[in-house]
Amino acid sequence: MSQSDKNRGSVQRRRVLQMLGGVGIASLAGCNEGGNGGGDGGDSGGGGGDQQELGERVPEIAIEYWANIGTSSTLMENSLNQFQNGVEELGISLNILPTDFATQNSNAFSDARRSHLQYWTHSSPPSRLDPDELVSQFTADRAGADGANPANYANCEYTDAAFAQRRATSEEERRELVNSALGTAAEDAYIIPIHPRVTTGAYRPANVEIGGTGDAGLKPFVNPYVFFRSTPTNSDTLRTHVDPQLLETTNFPTSTSPTVTAPWSHLVHSTLVEFDENYDLQNMLAESIETSDDGLVLTVSLRDATFHNGDPITAEDVKFTFEFISDNAGIFPTATSPPYESIEVVDESTVEFTLSEVFRPLIRNTFGRWGILHRDTWSAAVGNAGEFDFDPIIGSGPFQVDDIQRGSFMRLTPHDGHPVHDVGHNVLLQAFADNESIVQAFQNDDLDMVSQIGPSTQEQLSDTMGDSVAFVEQAEPTGFYLYPQHPQSPVKFREFRQALGMSFNRQQIHDIVWRGAGEIEYSSCVFTESHPWRPPADRLGQFTDDPEGDVEGARELLSENGWGWDGNDNLRYPADADLSPLWPQGENPTGEDFPCLDENGEYAGGN
Incomplete structure (x- = not known):
């Protein structure tokens, strides 16, 4: 039984299961509920139709959003008014707070509340x-004042499954553990x-x-295959824009952005x-990767390849x-x-990774994230990794830097x-101060393609450029979300989060923000339908199946x-609601409340 259920006594679970699509009752057990002082000091009178005793008035709900990141900020602003209209029908007032990207993230990761x-x-x-x-970013050990959990969500059932998927004995077991973790979180309306x-x-x-x-769309810095498989027809150079952060340093691992x-x-x-562009994993510099039966030894055989200066890419570089x-x-x-136990060079083209425990993300995430570095260049950064910068730039990829x-x-x-990649054209990546400058450059024929444009920009380009412009639309594996800051009232209460998720008009938001493109999301899941690891629908349930929202059901x-x-x-808490926080502000959740x-x-292992 969850902590908030203990705080208030028995909870009628029939309605909870109904609203969540019948997810298994065993998943109702969790260790993430509780309360925080979220009242506004109002009196605790009655007022309901049956004159039941009520607690404090629910305070004004504050929502932070990123106000300085271009198109994404515009999309957030366009949707928040519609969200507000639905939620206020629950008897709640909202305070929408424009916040710069760095400050909001810091507020989340320091549990600033x-x-x-x-x-x-x-x-x-x-x-x-x-x-x-x-x-992994939502595990309990990452919540609290010095964590990196954007929702400060703490649930041990979720955390155990999230850690276990890394150590799964097979891909099938790993998928079941991911399904279990995300199913638990979905039922919790995390x-x-x-x-x-x-x-x-x-x-x-x-x-x-x-x-x-x-399947990845025309988003070349997430989908590099656009660069590999597109061909300029009027020149030898493909011209596009780039995030200025990409050009700030050649010491790229120091960037905070994976898209940089x-x-x-x-x-x-x-x-x-x-x-690749269809989300299929392909060998690149690796000719093959063989994994031992126990999952602890991975042997990588390399293809014949060279760095940009002609040096061979060897096992020593890997x-x-x-x-x-x-x-x-x-x-x-x-x-x-x-969990490397050792990384050993077998011969010039073979390297053996030995792990102290199974680590399933190693191939897709670690091997798929980091380009192979030129050892003779980057060895100068050992002991000074954060300050290192290099020139010339000697890479291992299909393009070499001619000028920067x-x-x-x-x-x-x-x-x-x-x-692998045999490209026959140059690429010019240009930085711009803002989206308006990018669009203007495209209209002036100074760019051949632009990405991540919003619906209004698409309409503008279509109207002004006619047949001289074409578009590629594709839904992404991730979406836009509101993250409850879980330790505090009222969002620490599961039924309150569920009611928020039921109340607003998704269809209206969808039509305003995307002009109907993509699919409406009804489930509490960080992965959308196009993500290869999204659980089956029967593991997730839904807030509601009504695209226009269900305020009546939320109030019920x-x-x-x-x-x-x-x-x-005005919405009021239950009379016996414990409004104390799940853990004190400035601290972290511990084993006292989270076994x-x-x-x-720190994570202590499954129980």
């Missing part, structure tokens, strides 16, 4: 096609999906024969394996790359430290020593759990 809900979205670089990153992410790219058919879009590290790892460098990245996981924000102007542009030319759910409304239709954690808040 500046808001009850945070509006987030996740890009979908190739590494996130493995489930580990977006599943996040509230608002609308999908739809990649819309535009290109000039007269300038480029577009290719390599597949991805082009360096897949264009200028190459990985051992790589997801060993150096993964030891260097792992040793500097505290400096490189998107790096992890897999920090913060301005990078010109790439083909590398004929790549074993709250009422059945002891909530009510005063004479002014999967030790006294310091």
